[in-house]
Structures are given as C-alpha cells and as structure tokens.
Amino acid sequence: MQRLRLLGPALAVLAGLAALWAALAYGGGAEAPLIEDPGAVVRYGIPVATMLRNLAIAVAFGGLVLACFALRPDGRDWQRTLDLAASATGVAAVAHAFVAFGAFRTVVTNPVSADDQFGGLLQLFFVEIETGRLLLGTLLSLALLTVVLLVARSAAAAAWVVALWAVPFWLIASGGHAGGTDNHTLAVSSLFLHLVFVCIWLGGLAHVALLAGRRDGDVDGPALLARYSSLAIVSFAVVAFSGIVSALIRIGDDWGSPYAVLAIAKTALLVVLGGFGAWQRLRVIGPLRAAGERVPGRALAALLAAELVVMGVTAGVAAGLARTPTPVQEVVPGAGSTPSEILTGSPLPPPFEPARLLDTWNVDPLWLAISAMLLFFYLAAVVRLARRGDRWPIGRTASWTAGVLLLAWCTSGALNEYQEHQFSLHMLVHMLLGMAVPVLLVPGAPITLAMRAIAKRKDGTRGGREWLLAIVHSKYLQAVGHPLVAAGIFVVSLWVFYYTPLFEWSMRDHLGHVWMVVHFVGSGYLFVQAIIGIDPGPARPPYALRIVLLLGAMVFHAFFGLTLMTGETLLVADWFGAMGNGIDALHDQQVGGGIAWSIGEIPTIVLAITTVVLWARSDKRERVRIDRAADRDGGAELAAYNEMLDRMGKR
Incomplete structure (x- = not known):
C-alpha cells in the first residue's frame, strides 16, 4: 500500500512528461522560430516548467479545498495536507520563475549578463509590458502564498488562503491564449473557471490517493472518498462547460488543426477521469461503507494510482496545448481598428432597440x-x-x-x-x-x-x-x-x-x-x-x-x-x-x-x-x-399595567 501511494505520483509525473513531449512534437509547440531562436532549453523548458507548475498548483489548491471540506482541523492528516500544500506552492513558485524568465528570453535573446543594459531589459519586460507584469504578479503571489501556508494551520486561515488563490488563478488566466485580445471576457472567465475546478478535481484526487490508504491517519477512507466525489462531480461539470467555451473561442471552424486534435485528446482524458470517479461513486464507496471498512484495500489503491497516471498525462497534454498555436489568430487591436475594438476588444454592436x-x-x-x-x-x-x-x-x-x-x-x-x-x-x-x-x-x-x-x-x-x-x-x-x-x-x-x-x-x-x-x-x-x-x-x-x-x-x-x-x-x-x-x-x-x-x-x-x-x-x-395571554391569566398583564399607572398618578 505504501509503495502504491509513492509510486502513483512518480508515475504521474513521468507519464505527464511523455505526454508533453508527444504533444509538443505533434502540435509544434517547441519548434524553433524563424527569427531569434531562444534555444532548445527555453523552447522545451517553458512547457516542462508549465506542466510542473500546473501539477504543483493543483496539488496545493486541491489539497486545501479537500482539507476544508473533508478533514478535521485538529487531525494529523490535516497537518500533512497543509504541509504538502505549502511545499507544492513553493515548487509552483520555482517552476513559474523559470516560465517567467523563459518568456523573457523568447523576447530578448541577448546574452545573459549582469550589466545595466540587460537589467534595463528585464525591468522593461516585467514592469512595462503587460505579459511580463502578469508573469511577475503570478510569481509574487505564489511566493506570498508559500509563506502564508507555512504558518496558516487553523480552519479559518486555510479558508482565507483558498480565497487568496483567486489572485494567481486570475493572473494566469489573463495571460493565457487570447487573454488580451478579442473575446477577452470569454477567454479569461472560461480559463479561470477551468483552472480553479481542474485543480480542485485533480489536486484533490492526488491527496485522496495519499491519505485514503494510510493506517496511521485519522481520516475515514470511505467518508473521504464520498466527500471528494461530491467535489469532483461539481468540478467535472464546470470543467466540461469551461472547456467547451475555451475550445469554441480558440478553434473556430478548424477542427482538424493540431490545436483542435490536442484539445479533443485532453477532453477525452478528462472524460476517462470522470468515468473513474463515477465508477468509484457507484461501485466502490457504497460497498466500503456497507462493509464497515475504514481503510480501502489494495485494489482501490491501485485504481487511484492509475487515476493519478491519467491525471499526469492530462497535465502533459494541457501544457503542450498551451504552447500550440491556435487556429484563431490572436490579433491585438491596433492601427485600423475601430474605437470600440480598441476600448472593449469587440466590434461595435448594432444600435440598441428593445x-x-x-x-x-x-x-x-x-x-x-x-x-x-x-x-x-x-x-x-x-x-x-x-x-x-x-x-x-x-x-x-x-x-x-x-x-x-x-x-x-x-x-x-x-x-x-x-x-x-x-x-x-x-x-x-x-x-x-x-x-x-x-x-x-x-x-x-x-x-x-x-x-x-x-x-x-x-x-x-x-x-x-x-x-x-x-x-x-x-x-x-x-x-x-x-x-x-x-x-x-x-x-x-x-x-x-x-x-x-x-x-x-x-x-x-x-x-x-x-x-x-x-x-x-x-x-x-x-x-x-x-x-x-x-x-x-x-x-x-x-x-x-x-x-x-x-x-x-x-x-x-x-x-x-x-x-x-x-x-x-x-x-x-x-x-x-x-x-x-x-x-x-x-x-x-x-x-x-x-x-x-x-x-x-x-x-x-x-x-x-x-x-x-x-x-x-x-x-x-x-x-x-x-x-391569548389575557384569556389564560384573566388579563393579569393589563391589570398590572393599570396598577402601575395608578401608582404613578398618586406620586
């Protein structure tokens, strides 16, 4: 059982890396540009770091939500979950630092140096350019959350940290595909929803796999599975909805493009994960509770490990998809655009009428x-x-x-x-x-x-x-x-x-x-x-x-x-x-x-x-x-009131 708990996450990361390589090879997400190639380290390093960041964020946020919803604040499993969430947030911050610097190197390919000119370019990218500001803001928010999670241990503090996670999620969504172009509201809102509920779903699964089989823990395995299942059902519905919206924005009518194929593959993987969850809810949780078992058996632990592997593959395909060019080109409004397109990002609607x-x-x-x-x-x-x-x-x-x-x-x-x-x-x-x-x-x-x-x-x-x-x-x-x-x-x-x-x-x-x-x-x-x-x-x-x-x-x-x-x-x-x-x-x-x-x-x-x-x-x-009171006591309350008035009149 212990080996399965440790083997599952390791296999998930390895499967994710393999899926990422395949997605990059198929979609062309790591191909060298015709002008100013930043190098293979940057081209392949950004998607690898993105995948590791996304997995770490899912483990951190999904664990926090699961802890708030399914664990006792005074228990050992609560402390283990928050410790892992803090560590995962730190890993996400380090991985995102590489993503941010890699994004800078795709724009500035000058040799890295410690002189004022290179420092000025760094400042220009991360302070003056919107993409750089979003990347820097995400890095700072992840670093701050890491520090907060190291000291936050009460239920109220954990709940506040869950709310604070909206900051990096929103910044990441704002910097995603089409985040600053036409359909801005659709793009940012759908990606934000997608990130939040994917992390609840997949990150919660990772913690369930780690906690459900522990014999030295204080969590009831079947109860934990049932509560996670409720979170997963809601998450699956929102992920499906937001994924459809995102696909319609970015694919348009070109469903044969590499981006569309990878998006369909990612959707199929999420459906497989949803099938795992449905099978657990219908076939596993009930019998476990009926049998009075507190710790799931080896077969269920193996199933959870398999789910983690599928989760890793999904994360790899998603990271490769993020680097794949979209069929619908991202065109920032500029010269020749109407005032409405410049201000709102959308064409002027027809004149209003009822x-x-x-x-x-x-x-x-x-x-x-x-x-x-x-x-x-x-x-x-x-x-x-x-x-x-x-x-x-x-x-x-x-x-x-x-x-x-x-x-x-x-x-x-x-x-x-x-x-x-x-x-x-x-x-x-x-x-x-x-x-x-x-x-x-x-x-x-x-x-x-x-x-x-x-x-x-x-x-x-x-x-x-x-x-x-x-x-x-x-x-x-x-x-x-x-x-x-x-x-x-x-x-x-x-x-x-x-x-x-x-x-x-x-x-x-x-x-x-x-x-x-x-x-x-x-x-x-x-x-x-x-x-x-x-x-x-x-x-x-x-x-x-x-x-x-x-x-x-x-x-x-x-x-x-x-x-x-x-x-x-x-x-x-x-x-x-x-x-x-x-x-x-x-x-x-x-x-x-x-x-x-x-x-x-x-x-x-x-x-x-x-x-x-x-x-x-x-x-x-x-x-x-x-x-009714007067009927019960013969008007005692009114008589007492009148008597009080009489006494006041005699004074």
Missing part, C-alpha cells in the same frame, strides 16, 4: 456558472426536503429562481453587451444588480434552507452547513450586516464608485467589472436582508426604523440621479465619449441619471410596501398573542 433584449447575448462564463450553481444547489435542497416529507414554501423557491435568472441575464444577456458602450444601459444593469436582484434573492432564505437540508457533521470536519454557519456568525459579517452599516454601504458606495477611479477600472478591466457585480449585488443583499430578511443575522431594527432607512436610501438615490441628470461633466470621457457609436454621450449619461432616479426606485418602493405589510402582520400577531 427587441435586442430578447435576441442578443454576451455570455460571461464566470457568472453563468455561478448562477447555475446557485440555482442547482437551491433546487437540490428543496428536493431533499421534499423527499423526507418536509415542505418548503413555493413562493420562496420562485423568488430565488427569479433572482438567479435575473442575475444570469444581467451578466450574460443583451444589457451585458451594451453596458460597455452606453452609460444609460450600464446604469440600468447597475440598478437591476444592486436593487432588483437582491429584492428577489433575499426572500428565498437560502441560509435557512441550507440549515434544514444539509446534514450536520459529527466527526469534527466542516461541511457546507458548518461553513455557512461560520460565515453568517463571523465578526465581519455581523459588522457589515448591521442595519445601519449595511444601509451606509448601500447608499455611499454608489457615490464612491461613480466619482472615483473605480468606475473607470470596472470599464477597462474585466476584473474590475467582476468586482463591481460582486460588490453591488452583495451590498444590496445585505441591505435588503436587514430590512425584510428571513435568514439568521444581526438583530433587525424595529419596523419604524426600517422605513426610515428605506426613505433615506430613496432620498440618496434620487439625489444621485438628479446630480447625473443635471451634470455637465462626462464621467470617463475617454471611454463613453470616444466609443464612436454616434450617441451624444453627455445626453446618454443624463438619461442614465433618470434611470437611477426613476426605474432604480421601483425595487425600493416594492421593498417599502413589503416592509409595511410585514409590520402589519407583526402587529396582528402581537395582538393575538396578548389576547
């Missing part, structure tokens, strides 16, 4: 995947309650479903296509995301549903229920979720966003746009939760104060809208004013102010009406309670 709302799409894979998971897990929880005979109000399900669908449409529909080109439509998207979506999502009570549907862990590990409770009751969420704080964030951030460089950042950088959606949906959700929320959270204020908070929000929104309507200064003038769509940008901005004032207030009015109705129902319930 019919476009139904037949125009600009899919963002990131938000489409998030929306799909939000809807799937909610409906799965409702079905689980129904199967055990519990009821969940249909109105809550309908409200949540409508909110998720609206979120998906705002981030992938026609408005997402036009919001980059017209301020008025951008403001419409903003109002829907920040106000309409939360008003629909909050009544769905997702936390309450999760608490009822997800089983409580009793073995010291943390599952979905435990992590949700930890987040809801965290000091941070208690602070920002306080009604006064949530209201302040809701109204002040609107002004801060539009009258600071944050607005321009959200237009020029896809990361800024993602941040904008997260912030305004999140701040709107916290505000609505403080007013009409059902889920647990900070104590809600009396209904009278809730009405005051709503009226204050309406006043601030109206004042903001009037400021835009009467303003004569164009926001981000070198963006909206230079789009070349023939629209009067200042007039369009004033129309956007009208949208913020009028349409933007509709969800607030709905929220106010809902609050008044809840207030009336609360008063009715209180009157019923008082009447």
Whole structure:
C-alpha cells in the first residue's frame, strides 16, 4: 500500500512528461522560430516548467479545498495536507520563475549578463509590458502564498488562503491564449473557471490517493472518498462547460488543426477521469461503507494510482496545448481598428432597440456558472426536503429562481453587451444588480434552507452547513450586516464608485467589472436582508426604523440621479465619449441619471410596501398573542399595567 501511494505520483509525473513531449512534437509547440531562436532549453523548458507548475498548483489548491471540506482541523492528516500544500506552492513558485524568465528570453535573446543594459531589459519586460507584469504578479503571489501556508494551520486561515488563490488563478488566466485580445471576457472567465475546478478535481484526487490508504491517519477512507466525489462531480461539470467555451473561442471552424486534435485528446482524458470517479461513486464507496471498512484495500489503491497516471498525462497534454498555436489568430487591436475594438476588444454592436433584449447575448462564463450553481444547489435542497416529507414554501423557491435568472441575464444577456458602450444601459444593469436582484434573492432564505437540508457533521470536519454557519456568525459579517452599516454601504458606495477611479477600472478591466457585480449585488443583499430578511443575522431594527432607512436610501438615490441628470461633466470621457457609436454621450449619461432616479426606485418602493405589510402582520400577531395571554391569566398583564399607572398618578 505504501509503495502504491509513492509510486502513483512518480508515475504521474513521468507519464505527464511523455505526454508533453508527444504533444509538443505533434502540435509544434517547441519548434524553433524563424527569427531569434531562444534555444532548445527555453523552447522545451517553458512547457516542462508549465506542466510542473500546473501539477504543483493543483496539488496545493486541491489539497486545501479537500482539507476544508473533508478533514478535521485538529487531525494529523490535516497537518500533512497543509504541509504538502505549502511545499507544492513553493515548487509552483520555482517552476513559474523559470516560465517567467523563459518568456523573457523568447523576447530578448541577448546574452545573459549582469550589466545595466540587460537589467534595463528585464525591468522593461516585467514592469512595462503587460505579459511580463502578469508573469511577475503570478510569481509574487505564489511566493506570498508559500509563506502564508507555512504558518496558516487553523480552519479559518486555510479558508482565507483558498480565497487568496483567486489572485494567481486570475493572473494566469489573463495571460493565457487570447487573454488580451478579442473575446477577452470569454477567454479569461472560461480559463479561470477551468483552472480553479481542474485543480480542485485533480489536486484533490492526488491527496485522496495519499491519505485514503494510510493506517496511521485519522481520516475515514470511505467518508473521504464520498466527500471528494461530491467535489469532483461539481468540478467535472464546470470543467466540461469551461472547456467547451475555451475550445469554441480558440478553434473556430478548424477542427482538424493540431490545436483542435490536442484539445479533443485532453477532453477525452478528462472524460476517462470522470468515468473513474463515477465508477468509484457507484461501485466502490457504497460497498466500503456497507462493509464497515475504514481503510480501502489494495485494489482501490491501485485504481487511484492509475487515476493519478491519467491525471499526469492530462497535465502533459494541457501544457503542450498551451504552447500550440491556435487556429484563431490572436490579433491585438491596433492601427485600423475601430474605437470600440480598441476600448472593449469587440466590434461595435448594432444600435440598441428593445427587441435586442430578447435576441442578443454576451455570455460571461464566470457568472453563468455561478448562477447555475446557485440555482442547482437551491433546487437540490428543496428536493431533499421534499423527499423526507418536509415542505418548503413555493413562493420562496420562485423568488430565488427569479433572482438567479435575473442575475444570469444581467451578466450574460443583451444589457451585458451594451453596458460597455452606453452609460444609460450600464446604469440600468447597475440598478437591476444592486436593487432588483437582491429584492428577489433575499426572500428565498437560502441560509435557512441550507440549515434544514444539509446534514450536520459529527466527526469534527466542516461541511457546507458548518461553513455557512461560520460565515453568517463571523465578526465581519455581523459588522457589515448591521442595519445601519449595511444601509451606509448601500447608499455611499454608489457615490464612491461613480466619482472615483473605480468606475473607470470596472470599464477597462474585466476584473474590475467582476468586482463591481460582486460588490453591488452583495451590498444590496445585505441591505435588503436587514430590512425584510428571513435568514439568521444581526438583530433587525424595529419596523419604524426600517422605513426610515428605506426613505433615506430613496432620498440618496434620487439625489444621485438628479446630480447625473443635471451634470455637465462626462464621467470617463475617454471611454463613453470616444466609443464612436454616434450617441451624444453627455445626453446618454443624463438619461442614465433618470434611470437611477426613476426605474432604480421601483425595487425600493416594492421593498417599502413589503416592509409595511410585514409590520402589519407583526402587529396582528402581537395582538393575538396578548389576547391569548389575557384569556389564560384573566388579563393579569393589563391589570398590572393599570396598577402601575395608578401608582404613578398618586406620586
């Protein structure tokens, strides 16, 4: 068993190197350029280092996610997993350093020296050129994560590190094939999703193979396999979706090209891995639990080792694919490009008209995947309650479903296509995301549903229920979720966003746009939760104060809208004013102010009406309670109150 645990990873690396060599030979990813050949060491070293980096990142990130979801924070296997994750992150940083320097040598083939001229070239590449900045940022983030992982050992610290991994993932995705050209949003979002969930899937598999067969560990093998299987199913679905999007972007119609063939080969390998996982879930985990076995047998250990070998081959093909020229050429907008192509990376869409709302799409894979998971897990929880005979109000399900669908449409529909080109439509998207979506999502009570549907862990590990409770009751969420704080964030951030460089950042950088959606949906959700929320959270204020908070929000929104309507200064003038769509940008901005004032207030009015109705129902319930208490004790409470008034009058 011990030999199988050690042999599997070694064979995976060797199989990956062999697959990488074959992919480079077939796809031409390591062929010498006609001008300024950096040498065979660089040409072959970059893909080898890329493969080792990707494997190390998968082991590090996949292990962290598995630890947070399936291991006890006070156990030996937790410490082993985090130690391995820290070591793997260090290996990834070293491998990426070679990737970064190799990328520099493909551009600058001057002899390596310690003089000022060579140093100036290094500085130019890693500071002034976007590709170099992304590579340097990835290296620094990996180095920082290595240091953090050496000291982070608590469950909360591990969870924060998992979140911090978004930084290198995003930087790597931004520097991938077509990361800075046409279809930028599709390319970066799909590659980001692909990287994250491939690492959860394949990296988690590596740790399962190392931990499941240990007799000196504290992990229950079948339970570990079952929990990993749940992660793998979700990861497989997202990887399949993001892989299809990536292939459509980069292959186009040339499905006979070497790039397309290698992409199909990689897909087939992922399907084989998915088949392994399905077989384990259906044929292995159940019998193991039924037999009461805590440690899997040699046959399963051999199967896991075989899976690791397939994983290594997949990583090798993926690294070779990353070096293979794509059929769809990456052409950076330059001379002869339209203003829209220079600013947004995409051609100018047709003039907007209401019919476009139904037949125009600009899919963002990131938000489409998030929306799909939000809807799937909610409906799965409702079905689980129904199967055990519990009821969940249909109105809550309908409200949540409508909110998720609206979120998906705002981030992938026609408005997402036009919001980059017209301020008025951008403001419409903003109002829907920040106000309409939360008003629909909050009544769905997702936390309450999760608490009822997800089983409580009793073995010291943390599952979905435990992590949700930890987040809801965290000091941070208690602070920002306080009604006064949530209201302040809701109204002040609107002004801060539009009258600071944050607005321009959200237009020029896809990361800024993602941040904008997260912030305004999140701040709107916290505000609505403080007013009409059902889920647990900070104590809600009396209904009278809730009405005051709503009226204050309406006043601030109206004042903001009037400021835009009467303003004569164009926001981000070198963006909206230079789009070349023939629209009067200042007039369009004033129309956007009208949208913020009028349409933007509709969800607030709905929220106010809902609050008044809840207030009336609360008063009715209180009157019923008082009447029932009076019937039980003969009006003792009222008599005591009158007696107190009499005593006060005699003084």
